[in-house]
Amino acid sequence: GCGNKADNANASSSDASAPASSSSNPASSAPVEISFYFTGSQNVKDMWDTLVPKFEEQNKDVKVKLVYIPSGTGAQPTYDRILAAKKAGKGSGDIDLYEDSLSTVTKGGKDDLWDKLSLDSIPNIGNINSKTMDNVSHLAVPYRASAVVLAYNSEKVTTPPSTLDELYEWIRNNPEKFAYNDPSTGGSGNSFVSTSIYKDLPQDAIYSTDPAIQKDWDSGFATLKDLGKYVYGKGIYPKKNQGTLDLLANGEVDMIPAWSDMVLEQTAKGQLPATTKMKQITPGFNGGPTYLMVPKLSEKKEAVYQFLGYVMSPEAQGIIVEKMHGFPGIELANMPQEIQDSFKGVSEGFRSFNIGDLDKEITKRWQSEVAAQ
Amino acid sequence: MSIQLSIRDLSKRYKTGEGVSGISLDVNKGELITLLGPSGCGKTTVLRSIGGFLEPDSGDILIEGRSVVKLPPEKRPTSMVFQGYNLWPHMTIFDNLAFGLKIRKMPKAEIRKAVEEVLNLVRLPGAEKKYPGQLSGGQQQRIAVARSLLLKPAVLLLDEPFSALDAKLRHEMREELREIQTETGLTMVFVTHDQEEALSLSDRIVVMNHGHIEQIAAPQDIYDAPETLYVAEFIGKMNFLKGGAQEDKLVMGRMEFPNAKRLSGEVVVAVRPEDIILEPGTRQEAGLPGTIKQMMILGHYAEVSVDLGDRGIIRAFQPRDKVKELHLGQSVNAAFTKVIAYSNN
Amino acid sequence: MSIQLSIRDLSKRYKTGEGVSGISLDVNKGELITLLGPSGCGKTTVLRSIGGFLEPDSGDILIEGRSVVKLPPEKRPTSMVFQGYNLWPHMTIFDNLAFGLKIRKMPKAEIRKAVEEVLNLVRLPGAEKKYPGQLSGGQQQRIAVARSLLLKPAVLLLDEPFSALDAKLRHEMREELREIQTETGLTMVFVTHDQEEALSLSDRIVVMNHGHIEQIAAPQDIYDAPETLYVAEFIGKMNFLKGGAQEDKLVMGRMEFPNAKRLSGEVVVAVRPEDIILEPGTRQEAGLPGTIKQMMILGHYAEVSVDLGDRGIIRAFQPRDKVKELHLGQSVNAAFTKVIAYSNN
């Protein structure tokens, strides 16, 4: 996790951003085209659709082919493709840049799929919290982050809870007015579950991938199990992030954990009532950056680095923040002041977990213990 | 004889306007009466009204003096044999036959006995275990009749039960039905469009036309004295010729006949093929001259077509021996032994 | 007369062992020959072998002197009319008729003319635009015949073409086919299991039994002199009685007949119903005594069943007028005017 605490004040490298010039090779031949595979919801696509033309304008020698893989159900086809291509000895399967979550970074680390990214090839990596880069063994860059927050209907809820315990109490006092989604189908529910499970565990347990920790989950699961009868529908966990947002929108529940960017966007578009407000509790819900990875066997790494350099520049990050209503991938301190200001209130308590495959175990155990109770 | 079935001014019109009306008919106990008429004349409509499968618009139907119009089919003391697809293919012959009896809660042993008896009656003993699909068409129809007989209906209704069978089988079935009727003394209403079938089977024939009754009479009377031109056309083979009526005489060429009906002007003269005598040559005094156009041997007799020129072609039945003297294209003289006349309108 | 179709020692056995063998037959040009026999005797097998739809195991088939056994159906100068499902429901009558001509690349105008002509021939002028589904069964069969006629086949094959039609229509169609044959002079092989149809249509009849030919002869000869008991049973109505043969005499009760075939011992004596004379009372010298069991009027004649006691029941055809003198249960004397005898094995 990038561990972007709000008090990070690592502003030093902010002017080191040299987006276009860093490694451009003016071999004035035909531009190199790189294939960039990414997932996410519609707004992610919009964001890249804005960003890429700007980049191409500044870098005539590189073209970015955007390949959008819509979010939904199913396996991880792109990852499997890169893996299959490697096994078949067919390079990177024409995938030069790939965007996904932390678990894929970890998985690809094991399968030795990702290229190691260094400050030398991409100077703008310096804008990123170095601890975060170490966490992912420099195999990926976090280019944006979203936080999970409590979204609530301010007409019904005047004083929102500010800690997890207060939240539990609120849930118990307002039966069926809180909902979180099935953790296997969406990050916001997942975040609520893992935050609850790690509530009473030591601070850095959230960076541990040691399976031994599983036995310490018991009390967390006990709480979740107990909450079951107070949540929406006495134990209904909607599918997907949008599932709980729909419940909030039509007034069936008053409070949900949700991705800040989705709430912001949907409030702006009027899909959520204007009375919807957000609140981060402390310690914060498990949010998370989204990473960009370069397949080791890509043949166009130079061009990819060039693009990554641009993405990690404050200029690009500004666009990302604006489009995604999310957090920047680089340290907040490297961002313009107005952006820094806009994050007051939400960014506090933002944490990021890195528990690797344990996440799967959580969903599994949640499925059999909480859902199936 | 007591009246078993009485139909009183029955009317039934479908939405299309077709149907029957003004049907009145009394059937005596033990009588076999036939409804005869061309396709679409309403025979089935009458029969289904009796059976309860159609609700008449008006009129009454009495069986043994009791009105049954308000009863559903399963409550009526009638039983029906349909043209085809009569048996239930998923049941054995025994179950087919026993079905109605079981509904009547007859004890098992009795059912077995009754089924055995009726199978003997229709000459299919031992067929109990077979399925309908394993029987020939004729056998199936016999079982269908047997099934109805078992229920000892007050009136047995048969809707062209043999028309799906081939000629030989049809003949056999007729005889058998006749025998069964003699043995059981059942009252039957039989529907057919085959006049030969009607003639051979019936005590009386009801000739229908376009939803009404044309004539009710015994087969011989219908054959000998068809009341209307329509009946004459429909029953038996008949030749029609133009003729003239003069007071008490009917005149056709050189032939004269008595004018029993006192017709006048142009008339239609009907002659049965068997009432025509053909003589070689044209010298005869009476009779019409013609030439032989076609000859067909139909078993023990022959059908000879004679071209009478302006008067058209007539068909005559001749004994087989006689035909040996005739040949195609030969000039002959056709004399009529008996004619019936109808007014020409 | 030249021989149009010649079948030589044809054999065809299915895997089941059923089929035909030793079939030899010559058909003259312009002749209408009928294959007659009970269901399953192999009529269709022979016909389909001629048409090319079956490959014979052995034997030869010659049409106009040329062997055709090796040709596929589309190359043979034959044309076939099937029992049903003859027409192609997705084509208009015109297209149905024109299909074969188009394949023969006949010019359009000629096709139109030919179709019009043949439709006149089968008495359905103006039916070109209709679809088969819009015609009645009889009309469809007429079109089927027309389609075959159009191709001017060397031999026209008809496999029970009328058996799906009802009795009246069947009669009509027979006459029409006869007329068409007279007009066109086509050579035809006609399959039927209806002996009446065979008798009325054919120039010659081939009676088949269990895959072989029993007798080939003209209808009259077949009727008058059935060679075998089987043929006698199959053609026309026939009564069978037991009798004894003594040198040159056949003896039955008080009656004696000449023993033309020189049989001896117990024989089966066959009598046609029309060759029986019934006289009231039992005083007659010749004839067998019996009682009347059933009478059915069949149009211009009547069928009377007479119970001869030990000798069984016989059926006699009597003129209608004669029957009026008879009644059920009456004692009668049955005398035979003509009999045929068969050895009893």
Place this chain on the structure above:
Amino acid sequence: MSKTMKMGMLGLILVIPSFLLLFVIVVIPIALSFVESLRNDAGGFDLSRYQFLFTDKAMRSNILFTLKVTIVSCVIVLIVSYALAVYMRFSSGRLVELIRKTYMIPIFIPGVIATYGLINLLGNHGWLSRFLLLIGITLPRIIFDQKGIIIANLWFNIPFTAMLLSSALAGIPNSVLESAKDVGAGRLRVFFQIVFPLSYKTFLVAATFVFMGVIGSFTAPFLVGPNAPQMLGVSMEQVFGVFQEREQAAAIAFFTFLLCSVLGYFYIRSMVKEETARL
């Protein structure tokens, strides 16, 4: 003889292309997944994946839940479809005509869309509950419940089943029914002793296809079903996609296949019987 050989060859040649396709996209994957399902954690081969199906509490309840939903759906679908088919067979009128013309449409409506519509209709604050609120009834929970899955199954399967059955009923001649009435059979007796036995084969066909369709379904149970227990289709997807246990998913798939095979056996047997009877 050689001709039958030739025809046989021709038949095979005509069938081979489509069968080959079937082989590649269905038979091989089934075989692969069978092999996969036998692979244990250690990489060896045994039945541990299948054992897990019956030993794991959640999995066991998934199986039971699936069977329950499937059987309940089948029973309701068959009853309602039968009623509908009987109705269409024996009634006349404009309404029936309309139904006859349109009842097949749902067969062709994309599953996602119908499910989506059902969610919006039957949800807690859905359209139906708004209507029921007017007359003071609160809608019981349908979406996120087995009721939702069953209702969706009804929506998807009734038209198809009714279609099969109505064509079977059309094949029963009126006279067969009338002769039963004629010998005195009441309405229920006519149905149970004549109509049903005569359409029983089609009934079996319908039951087979409804069963197969429901037991392996994914879209509807995923979108409207409860979080637990899950239908096997959903569970399979979760095990494969989220838990990434390919072998276990294969075992679930194969187990479902075995359940379907039971009905498939009866179906094929009855069809083959009919074929031989026909020849």
Place this chain on the structure above:
Amino acid sequence: MLWYFRAIGTRKIIEFLLLIVFIVFFVSPLLNLVVLAFSGKWTYPDLLPHQWSLQWWKFVLQEDEIAKSIGLSFLIAALVTALSIVLCIPAAYAFARIRFPLSKVFLFSFLLTHAFPKMGLYVSIAVLFYKLGLMNTLLGVVLVHMINVLMFMTWIPTAAFRNVHSAQEESARDVGASPFRVFRSITLPMALPGIIVASVFTFLNSLDEAQGTFLVGIPDYRTMPIVMYSIIADFPGSAGAVFSIILTAPTIILLLAAQRFVSADVMSSGFQLK
């Protein structure tokens, strides 16, 4: 349940009510989507939206992705239909007309497509397709779509061919048509209703296929249902409703166009193989 058996008076009423329930059951989910698609603001517990709007139509129609996906879906559906006709019709003809060894085994093997759970099948197929290099190819998508339709495409035409009476074929041979001509002019046209029904079914089924496409065709082959999935996942009700209508429209139009052919008898004959 046996409405028709009831006594006249109450029977009519019960019958009518049941029919209404029945119709409502099938129509209302779709109707609900229509209302939703045109709604602006529609909060609980209002029966109808208090504000109608075309906002989501504009939104959905502006996405050029949608037009692209519709085009792609139709292309794929057409390919699937064409390919399955080419592959399955000869097989259907063989099943109906020719006796050959193992024909029943072949015939019933098509049932496998329905007996094995789709989800499991897709997963295995993905594994296989990676090996064969069919992932994210048009051919791969087309093949996956064919899984659903192989059975229909074989069985329904088989029944249709069987319903062509052999006398009808023979009489065409008889008037001089070669076997091929017989097939072209007689057998095929007569079996056409069955083939059309199967093709329509195939086409629509391919238009609707989502799971398999998702696994095999992503990322390049984003068909309508895939877009639908992501819209359901990421957008609120109204957008999904709009898209549902857009997605359903071709189905309804095609059905109406083929209405003459789509009859219960033709379809169900395919499952009974009589």
